[in-house]
Each structure stands twice: as structure tokens, then as C-alpha cells.
Amino acid sequence: MNDLHPSVTAINQVYCEAMGKLYQPIDAWYFCDNQKDADECAERVLSGEKRATSPSLWWHEQSGEPLPEVGDLNIVTNWAGEAQCIIQTRLVDVCAYDKISEAYAYLEGEGDKSLKYWREVHWPYYQRELAPFGLEPQTDMPIICEHFEVVFRL
Numbered sequence: 001m002n003d004l005h006p007s008v009t010a011i012n013q014v015y016c017e018a019m020g021k022l023y024q025p026i027d028a029w030y031f032c033d034n035q036k037d038a039d040e041c042a043e044r045v046l047s048g049e050k051r052a053t054s055p056s057l058w059w060h061e062q063s064g065e066p067l068p069e070v071g072d073l074n075i076v077t078n079w080a081g082e083a084q085c086i087i088q089t090r091l092v093d094v095c096a097y098d099k100i101s102e103a104y105a106y107l108e109g110e111g112d113k114s115l116k117y118w119r120e121v122h123w124p125y126y127q128r129e130l131a132p133f134g135l136e137p138q139t140d141m142p143i144i145c146e147h148f149e150v151v152f153r154l
Contacts, residue, residue, distance in 0.1 A: 004028060005081035012075065015086055015152045026086065028075035033128055035079035041110065042084045045076050045150060050109030056126055057094060057142035062133040068092050068146045084153070091147040097126075098139040107147065 008028045016023045031041035031053060044050035060067055072089040095104070105118035126137035 003081075005077065005083065007083040008075055008077065008081065011083040011086060011152070011154055014154060018152070026073045026075050028077050028081070028083065030077045030079055030081070033125065038079040042076055042078045044109045045087065046084055046153070048150070049113075050107075051149060052104065052107040052109070052145060052147045054100075054104075054108065054122065054143050054145055056097075056129060056137070057144055058133070058135055059126075059129045060144065062130075062135070068144065073151070074148075085150045086152040087148040088151045089146055089148050091145075093145045093147075094142045095145050096140045097122075097137065097143050100143065100145070104145055 012026050012028075013023060015026070030038040031045075031050075032038045041050055057067075059065075068089050070089055070092060074087050074089075076084045076087055078084060100115065100118065102115045105115040106113045108118055110121065111117035123137060126141070130137060
């Protein structure tokens, strides 16, 4: 996001002050690639239902985006770019798409939280995510399983 919503700067400043730290920008982003899912995921993060996210490793490699690391802070926004909370990465694991477990699907907190639902929505997402790079998802493709928790909200 190039034009940050003022709420992003505000939550960032308040968080840094609350932690007794000098201001340091925290990356801000929304989940998914459409408004309905992005807004729903942000709500599920706030409610505690969503505690994980799963981009493909191939997307990270192709886009040049750094891999998540334990301790990373991120500002979750809704589709409109309005800050909802700050999350901190607690665990990062890489798992093949076809090895994702029921327990992990539940942590993702989407839909009915089942593995069946996770696969139904993530496969088309990975198709869209990888298409700009001329790649197709594969059942054995590596998925980044990032576990997080909300550490701050206004």
C-alpha cells in the first residue's frame, strides 16, 4: 500500500509509545485479494478466530517479499486500509499444500474452519497469486504456515 490510511500511522505511533520504543514503521497489509475476504479475515483476527495465514513459498520467491520470521510485527488492515490491530508472528513453518492438517486449517479460522473448506478457498487463491509469475499451484508446493497473535489494538 503506497498511500497509508492515517489510522496505520496512528496505531503504529501509539504502539511504539506504549512499548517505550522510538517510532519505527511497521508494515501494514490486508489478507486476501478481495474486499469481502479481506474484511472478514480482519474481523476474524480481531475475534481471535484467525491465528494463522498461508502464502505460498513460491509467491515469496517470485515477488521478492521477505519470508516472515518469528517476532515480526505487522499491522492488519481492512480492504480500505484502515488499521485493525497489530499482530506478531509466533511460529513459521513450511508445509506442502497436501500436508496441511485439520488443526492448521482450524487455526486459519476461515469459513467453517475445516480442511475441506481451507482447500476449497486456498487452491483458487494460489492460482490467482501465482498466475502473474506464469506458475500453477501444485499439490506438493511449499506453503508458509505463519502463526500469529494480536499484540495490540486501539
